[in-house]
Amino acid sequence: MKTIYILPLVAALLALAGLPVAGAEAPKLPVPTLEQRVGDLESYMNNAARVTDGKAESKVGGGGPGHSAWMMTSAALVLFMTLPGLALFYGGLVRRKNILSLMAQCLALAGVVSLLWWACGYSLTFGKGNGWLGGFQHAFLQGVGSDPNTDYGQWVPHSLFMVYQLMFAIITPALTIGAIAERMKFKAIMLFSVFWMFVVYFPAAHWVWGADGWMNGLANDAAKIKAIDFAGGIVVHMTSGWSALALCIVLGKRLGYGREPMQPHSMALCMVGTGMLWAGWYGFNAGSAVAADGVAVNAFVTTTLSAAAGCFTWPAIEYCVRGTPSVLGFCSGAVAGLATITPASGFVTPGVAVLIGIVAGAATWFACNVIKAKFKYDDSLDTFGVHAVGGTIGTILAGVFATTAANPNLGADRIKAFVGSTLWLEQLKAGALVLVWSVVATVILAKLVSALCDGLRVSEEVETIGLDLVEHGEEGYHG
Amino acid sequence: MKTIYILPLVAALLALAGLPVAGAEAPKLPVPTLEQRVGDLESYMNNAARVTDGKAESKVGGGGPGHSAWMMTSAALVLFMTLPGLALFYGGLVRRKNILSLMAQCLALAGVVSLLWWACGYSLTFGKGNGWLGGFQHAFLQGVGSDPNTDYGQWVPHSLFMVYQLMFAIITPALTIGAIAERMKFKAIMLFSVFWMFVVYFPAAHWVWGADGWMNGLANDAAKIKAIDFAGGIVVHMTSGWSALALCIVLGKRLGYGREPMQPHSMALCMVGTGMLWAGWYGFNAGSAVAADGVAVNAFVTTTLSAAAGCFTWPAIEYCVRGTPSVLGFCSGAVAGLATITPASGFVTPGVAVLIGIVAGAATWFACNVIKAKFKYDDSLDTFGVHAVGGTIGTILAGVFATTAANPNLGADRIKAFVGSTLWLEQLKAGALVLVWSVVATVILAKLVSALCDGLRVSEEVETIGLDLVEHGEEGYHG
């Protein structure tokens, strides 16, 4: 089993052998006219296709500096959301004896998912294949260089788009671990996550975002379901959130759940994580425009307003119900507002964002306080309650409120008939399918991993002592 | 009372009804010449007005990618300053039992101020009205879209400018809470802050920064007082800092102040917050150029040097006076350097920034160590000592040292006669007026809020137990 650690090394060596092969020389295009050259520059400003495309050799190579600047910033922000943002947000909420286990899981996912992404994950997700899965043409990042892949961004280097998307691939499985915190074996989590990337994330992301994805209503003329998902309501929050629910039910409750106190060991750190998530989310949502253009800016604004509205609503409900607005309430509401606006952020107007934020705060409060209490599953850190519920609602509301006023791309022929009409139904279809797929896959994978790892859960003794000490040989704090 | 929570929902719905109405079609302009098109592109590079303005239809719509990239980054950085930067900086300085109260206040302000800003705050501040207050034309962000508002930025979408300024509106009242930490009711703080935004922040920001503000020496030909304030010495630090002083005196000292130990419960977290503030301040100051141009870069440099000089000076004084430079000294000095350079950052040269940083470190050290001890007010976390003192000094020094060498905009006819001459007097006038306004308004609002909330302070028992447990039902740390 331990020999698996040799694999990436071999893969790296193989990849080295396969250094960028110069493709068959393309036919030489004519020199551009001054008019065309100015046109190219204007296209950069407008984040539009080059006017020289197919007509002349563009004098400006690679991406455009302003867009690249924003996208590098965004990629760094999304990485920051996981490390240390989410690690703190989750780590603060568990008991003192388990903080490091959450941190280890976030770090390990960053390491492993990056290597998967490099080897074939990116290719399977964003490479062209069929509606269901991409191909292997970009395995080991072959052909992913500094020229834009115009399927995904007119003025951003292909490799920048790739690495930006990697950050999404890292955070998605990391969200899931919140539901199964404090009791699952590290080894089992890692194995499960690797399988899950192949079975759930790569396919689902391809369906919704792949240039030829069968649910990609925004960019694929041939899409069967005309769904839209700006920054990952379906792809990120629904996949992770619904899988989290399934997994935490399969796994069972924590020892002593409902009987022993399991308060957050450090609400202060949790709040720090929340602030990082909020700030990082600008990279997540506004970055999903793959440009520093008006759509990005609008997403920035809607993200802010929805987060604020969520951050207001959840504690407001607490204030009404029990008299004290809590910091966990503020944090949960903000994250709910952020998760819920995610699929809609680049498609709706600011006023709608406020509405979505309010709905988000109320609905996730209800999920975490009422539904969870009623059905008695142990979603430790409310990945389901916040991300699945928020992502699902956001996905549908994106369908209801999307407007070309917010995003001109919705005016494309392939989708415009749906906008303002039955788009929500497409959203519902896409969401439901991904939901079912995620849940079923999770249950099957959990059984498989359980067989491979001799059970998914740590022993009672380990759970009592804490995962940090036994699984990682360390303690979060000393002295 | 609790029905107030319905209001934002209603407002959101109203705002939805008022979706962007296409304005009366403007008369069609001619197609631009190649010369004009290149001119527009060059204007983007130079952050200048479009050459097509009024002459032809520009081929480049919305903002410019480089400037937008920087401004989105800046907005995210300024949000990050509050969440979690300031929350940590302040939270680390209070006693363990009160850390969450500071965090809750920061989060709540982010939520509430965002909603106010969206509803009418932005419009009242930056909309055109009269010298004293803006109008309602941008209520619910009507007309705040992706086209630049050239009053405030040539190449940045109006909505981006709006959301950037929102981050300032959030952090300003959040600064104030440092002075009244550990003893004021959460409800009273929120109510006070909402009133304060309308009575102090929106007006004062309009006076100094509004296109038609009566103190806006930089941009308004008709300004009565020719004041300049690059990034908020008057608007942010003086309003919050002087209000903080007034409020903490009205409120009275903490129980046991001067008798019981009230050390920072976590200087480590405070230092983390300081680092975040420093990094975020680049968005605050360099972002205030509303472009990624030379003025922004100069502000970036002056900010760094002033912070460094402050960070050197305060502990150097400590070293001379008591032998040990403390981490709180480094942190305080750095923040003092940052606050003090704020109004001057885009107007002065790097050498002056060093001088300002040194003065900042020394003056705020004196305020926090000598003045506070002498007058015995309980400015818990030295909002007055650092921000009011720093902001006031910076405002005046900006008047003394501003130079067109650092900022060509100072060469405009309306202001150039003052620069290098009596500008400091204008600064003094503007500062004094805002100071008086802030203090008087604060005292009146405090009385009003006290009446509404049955007193401003929590009971002695609550103060003894800690605000976290009683006001928020949580504890900062467990186990």
Added chain:
Amino acid sequence: MKTIYILPLVAALLALAGLPVAGAEAPKLPVPTLEQRVGDLESYMNNAARVTDGKAESKVGGGGPGHSAWMMTSAALVLFMTLPGLALFYGGLVRRKNILSLMAQCLALAGVVSLLWWACGYSLTFGKGNGWLGGFQHAFLQGVGSDPNTDYGQWVPHSLFMVYQLMFAIITPALTIGAIAERMKFKAIMLFSVFWMFVVYFPAAHWVWGADGWMNGLANDAAKIKAIDFAGGIVVHMTSGWSALALCIVLGKRLGYGREPMQPHSMALCMVGTGMLWAGWYGFNAGSAVAADGVAVNAFVTTTLSAAAGCFTWPAIEYCVRGTPSVLGFCSGAVAGLATITPASGFVTPGVAVLIGIVAGAATWFACNVIKAKFKYDDSLDTFGVHAVGGTIGTILAGVFATTAANPNLGADRIKAFVGSTLWLEQLKAGALVLVWSVVATVILAKLVSALCDGLRVSEEVETIGLDLVEHGEEGYHG
């Protein structure tokens, strides 16, 4: 002695006197043609030299917004790496009683190095002089304005390049303090660091990066050694890391080292610091392109992959050797991957980055676990084990794997013959020389400082009580 605090004040005043003197008026160039104007704009897009250079007056002044946006972001990120990133990474690893000492040292270095940089450090490093050291032409930032210094960046203001490089000058000595943590006098550290900047950093950085540096293979035709160092493998990690080894040996082990437990007092905070370092490193590496161009993006990608591979490898080895992958293992591996890719990040392809990350994780694991145990030096926080080992390996591997496919600048006449051939030998020469220089200088300076400060170490009693309380009069945590 205390009078030294007067110096910066005087210097500032002097600098004020020397406000930018308008240089001798350059001969007026002709107005550019439309073709040239478009050419300039295209050069901006391509990060190339202006076509108007020497031929016509460019219509676009200063830097270019997209590049400036990215470089300001990068500078902020690198500052963030030190404050609070490194302060947390290191602070979490020491014992509770010493956390503040690490924080104070990071803050003090930020303050002091900035002032040095402003006064003459920048000039000595990047000013033109001879191969060994720059001149004083940019002392007090004279002539460092918003026009690009095309030696270092075509489209980034000179002052932005200067402040970006300042952030490197701050973090380098801050890395060193990890090795001597928990026992060296604050005063001695500061004195040593100031000397070290003059004797090691300014010269070494000039050799490798200065336009006329004698080891600057990339940009200096006359370079004796044709070395390349993208973001500081030699300049940052080798200088600091090897100096750290020398200094910790001179200093001796901590009291009770190897006998008393000295666990990290907060692995949680250490992990937070790691996340900040990782995110900030994008500014460090991708920013070193001094543009938001394809080279920057490639560096972004290689940085990510190497970090991920390191973050995978170190704990994988732990898993094989002792059964439990630790959070410190993940963190160490990630930082090792980041440090090792640094010199190579802008020169190699993504596949190579994975390989480098794996080698980095394995080699630094070996250094920290086996070599340190064997030779029994007390490199408290493994500055040598991670940074020197990583930086050295990265420097050599950069020589082995650098390719024009990743960086077209390697195609320049002065270097292209070496690329893919004996470049690694040049790297070895440069690395070895800097290594020896750093070690020798450190030993001499340590003796000197020891004489000046009456010994380098705090007394046994102070070491027992903790540096925080005695050297800074504070404690990291209370209550």
Added chain:
Amino acid sequence: MKKIEAIIKPFKLEDVKEALKDIGITGMTVTEVKGFGRQKGHTEIYRGSEYTVDFLPKTKIEVAVADSLVKQAVELIVKAARTGKIGDGKVFVSSLEDAYRIRTDERGDAAV
């Protein structure tokens, strides 16, 4: 009056508290302590430095009880705290000369 001191495994605290409540003992004082005994500690390795952590987290309960209750109380504590595994802890009994309730000046058995 006697003082019962019990060193137990931390996660048994709730059980012990409940057990004592059943016989009307509703006052106690609890301290987080570290115990050293037959139960082996664990080893932590940080970058090659190995630390044996001999001391394990334990919880100390102190209860002052009237003489009549001592036997019963000790039995209940032992029962509630037992897991049967090494490291379960100890109970010590010593005598108290006097007790006072600060609030009321009550003294002796009335004070506990």
Added chain:
Amino acid sequence: MKKIEAIIKPFKLEDVKEALKDIGITGMTVTEVKGFGRQKGHTEIYRGSEYTVDFLPKTKIEVAVADSLVKQAVELIVKAARTGKIGDGKVFVSSLEDAYRIRTDERGDAAV
């Protein structure tokens, strides 16, 4: 020699310390403890999960005093620590067989 143990409200520590100083008792050892008694704890709710925190933070003071000082010391402690509200705490007195000052080998009353 006797040992006085007092469980008090944390914010009363300064007062008690000052009171004891007045009669020349300048040595004591203080521990952070958690108390359970008549004083009710509080409830914390985290996303719907309700936790009753029965244990309240208290401070335990231990002072070894010569027999002659016991009465006075107890009285002073009781007075200084009293707020009159529930939860003020207890004072326990027990006997010490011997005491040593580590630094000097002094023994008995001289050592405390």
Added chain:
Amino acid sequence: MKKIEAIIKPFKLEDVKEALKDIGITGMTVTEVKGFGRQKGHTEIYRGSEYTVDFLPKTKIEVAVADSLVKQAVELIVKAARTGKIGDGKVFVSSLEDAYRIRTDERGDAAV
């Protein structure tokens, strides 16, 4: 059976533990405490507010030993914990009426 309570300087814990091990005492309970005594505390100043911290971190060791071992144990502790500087701490001895091992129901000397 006796209970030995020693208040020592924290960094002496390892030494004391080792010393006791040598005479076969392998059980003890350790608490972090704060001590007040002749040893002076320190002053912390935060932005002009000066706090005198009188209480210094100390470690309390509690060991229950059979009567026969008391003398030797105390001597060893005193020796191991001594630095000769002020603040070295105290050792107190008191009598225990009974002891129980929770795991096994053992009682008395057998239990410690």
